[in-house]
Amino acid sequence: MAVIWGLVLYKLFEAFYPEDLPMTTSTQTKFELPKYQERDSFSLTALEKDPFLGTIARKKAQRNGGAKQIKNTTEWPTTSYEGFVADDKGRTTIFVITVNGEQHLLKQGELVQNVKLIRGSKQSIQLQYDGQRKTFTLE
Numbered sequence: 001m002a003v004i005w006g007l008v009l010y011k012l013f014e015a016f017y018p019e020d021l022p023m024t025t026s027t028q029t030k031f032e033l034p035k036y037q038e039r040d041s042f043s044l045t046a047l048e049k050d051p052f053l054g055t056i057a058r059k060k061a062q063r064n065g066g067a068k069q070i071k072n073t074t075e076w077p078t079t080s081y082e083g084f085v086a087d088d089k090g091r092t093t094i095f096v097i098t099v100n101g102e103q104h105l106l107k108q109g110e111l112v113q114n115v116k117l118i119r120g121s122k123q124s125i126q127l128q129y130d131g132q133r134k135t136f137t138l139e
Helices: 002-016
Strands: 079-086 093-099 102-106 115-120 124-129 132-137
Touching: 079 115, 079 124, 079 132, 093 115, 093 124
Parallel strands: none
Antiparallel strands: 079 093, 093 102, 115 124, 124 132
């Protein structure tokens, strides 16, 4: 019985997997670089007429500003925004600010060492010193 099954399996195997498999041969091709093409150059010009609306574009008038004012650059004290404390209802917010190494608790509008707290939020505060304003972010 085993011999018969062996012959059946051998015939099936021989039918599905013949011995002479065709061999594929590879052919070598020579690689050639593509030819270099010079790029076209172009320039953009201003349109006199709007292509969609058909209206004529007007040139903006150039302003001749007066003498530019040079801002008075004052040296700010070393300042950083450390955080804030708020009540449950959010009506009162106190901001923790370090000025020249000293930590202070300020409400909006308060002044310490000539630094005034203009406004504040969870992420940043805006301070004023000697007429100049700066925004500081939470560290």
